[in-house]
Amino acid sequence: MSLYFSSLGSIIPRILGQTGKRYHDQFCAFTTLTHLLLGTASSSSLASLHCKAQSHNCIGCVSKFDHTCSFPVMEEETHNNNNNNLGFLYEQEEQLKEYSKELDVAVRAVQMACSLCQTIQDNLISRTNHQVHSKDDNSPVTVADWSVQAIVSWILSECLGRENISIVAEEDVQTLSKANASELLEAVVETVNECLSKAAQFGVQKPKSALGTSEVLEIISSCNSIGGPNGRFWVLDPVDGTLGFVRGDQYAVALALIEDGEVVLGVLGCPNYPMRKEWLSYQHRYHRIISKLSPPNSETWNKGCVLYAKKGSGKAWMQPLVHVNNKFLWPNNAKPVCVSSIDNPALATFCEPVENANSSHSFTAGLAHSVGLRCIIP
Numbered sequence: 310m311s312l313y314f315s316s317l318g319s320i321i322p323r324i325l326g327q328t329g330k331r332y333h334d335q336f337c338a339f340t341t342l343t344h345l346l347l348g349t350a351s352s353s354s355l356a357s358l359h360c361k362a363q364s365h366n367c368i369g370c371v372s373k374f375d376h377t378c379s380f381p382v383m384e385e386e387t388h389n390n391n392n393n394n395l396g397f398l399y400e401q402e403e404q405l406k407e408y409s410k411e412l413d414v415a416v417r418a419v420q421m422a423c424s425l426c427q428t429i430q431d432n433l434i435s436r437t438n439h440q441v442h443s444k445d446d447n448s449p450v451t452v453a454d455w456s457v458q459a460i461v462s463w464i465l466s467e468c469l470g471r472e473n474i475s476i477v478a479e480e481d482v483q484t485l486s487k488a489n490a491s492e493l494l495e496a497v498v499e500t501v502n503e504c505l506s507k508a509a510q511f512g513v514q515k516p517k518s519a520l521g522t523s524e525v526l527e528i529i530s531s532c533n534s535i536g537g538p539n540g541r542f543w544v545l546d547p548v549d550g551t552l553g554f555v556r557g558d559q560y561a562v563a564l565a566l567i568e569d570g571e572v573v574l575g576v577l578g579c580p581n582y583p584m585r586k587e588w589l590s591y592q593h594r595y596h597r598i599i600s601k602l603s604p605p606n607s608e609t610w611n612k613g614c615v616l617y618a619k620k621g622s623g624k625a626w627m628q629p630l631v632h633v634n635n636k637f638l639w640p641n642n643a644k645p646v647c648v649s650s651i652d653n654p655a656l657a658t659f660c661e662p663v664e665n666a667n668s669s670h671s672f673t674a675g676l677a678h679s680v681g682l683r684c685i686i687p
Contacts, residue, residue: 408566408574408619411469413639415564416617416628417511418464419578420637422457422547422562423613423630425504427580429453430554441555442484442493449551452493454480456500457547457562459528463505463520464513465543466528475542478532485526498525511637538570552664573620580613584629616646654681 429452433441442450458480466474485494501520508515520528534542543566550560562578618625628643651657659682662668 407621411566412574412576412617412619414465414468415566415574415576416615416639417468417513417637418461419562419564419576419615419617420631421464421504421508421511421513422460423578423580423615424507425456425460425500426453426548426554426560426562426578427613427630429456429500430557430580433555433557444484449555450480450484451548451551451554452496452500453554454547454551455482455485455497455529456504458532458545459497459501459525460504461545461547461562461564462528462532463501463516464508466531468513475534475540476532476545477534477536477542478545479547480529481533482526482530485529494522494526498522501525510635511631512639536567541566541568543567571620574618576615576617578613578615578630580630582614584614584627657682 433451444450458478462474462476462478465476484490485497498520505515505520532545536542536544543564546561546563548554548560549563554560559579559581562580564576564578565572566574613630614627615630616625616627625646626640626643627646628641631637631641649657659673659677661670661673
């Protein structure tokens with residue numbers, strides 16, 4: 310009699326955090342734009358192995374490290390083992406459902422935030438105004454920073470329950486509460502309500518009435534969690550890369566869910582990043598000009614994208630931003646993304662921050678040269 314041990318790895322992604330840490334991969338979904346690490350697990354590569362019964366039956370398996378293992382199996386135990394395998398499959402299926410609701414809500418929130426940012430950035434580029442301000446540390450902050458924080462916080466609270474939401478976010482209301490900031494505060498409140506009025510486009514129920522000034526301030530200030538190694542909380546950077554945002558270049562909306570010190574879900578909104586990587590060969594402002602000459606579609610630069618992944622899925626996905634006249638329908642034409650397969654440094658591209666304050670260009674240039682990197686994009 311022959312026994313077959315089918316590959317569970319082809320259908321069951323590993324769950325991060327389980328015993329055997331050497332079997333999991335870390336995927337960095339938040340690069341220097343977000344400073345957040347997103348952990349995902351790749352699927353096990355257990356191979357099917359045909360074991361013929363000789364003096365005794367056996368089950369064999371080959372791990373991803375090509376270490377072959379075999380162990381005896383009593384014939385009368387085969388039925389019990391099959392039941393155990395079915396139970397394992399069911400358990401894994403249940404684990405895959407975990408965080409699905411949180412991911413769905415988070416992606417919709419980031420989609421709305423990206424739409425808001427696109428509108429504000431277009432206004433910043435078309436006319437220079439007072440929407441850019443400085444924090445106490447002289448770093449820039451815009452209406453978009455406060456507005457995105459309010460939008461994401463409101464959606465998470467409304468969809469997942471306010472009592473279940475704890476958020477660590479970058480902005481506070483100190484600047485908005487100053488006596489000479491009434492015009493700025495009014496702009497934030499107006500921007501938030503304008504965005505929420507379009508909530509139905511993203512499958513979210515809009516508020517019954519416009520939010521008042523005090524409500525918007527309360528929503529922003531509620532993102533004051535201190536985080537820590539225990540418990541569940543969200544981490545939000547409303548506009549990561551404000552200098553790029555102000556210049557009309559690249560920036561990101563970064564959102565992650567953390568449980569007991571582990572990132573279990575991450576969403577990265579990139580309003581100016583193209584779905585087609587070929588567009589990266591051209592300067593961003595060129596695409597902005599071209600976009601104004603012809604209506605945007607799913608292949609144009611202005612479409613932007615949202616990348617996301619969750620613990621246990623073993624995959625990361627990329628979906629386009631929602632157009633003005635379209636509605637968000639999950640999964641919104643998402644496609645899987647993965648780390649580049651290039652293993653030759655000479656064929657790779659090395660990127661670094663534009664600002665000298667954020668990077669030592671001379672050091673990174675020397676590092677790139679020493680390992681044979683093709684180029685550096687400042």
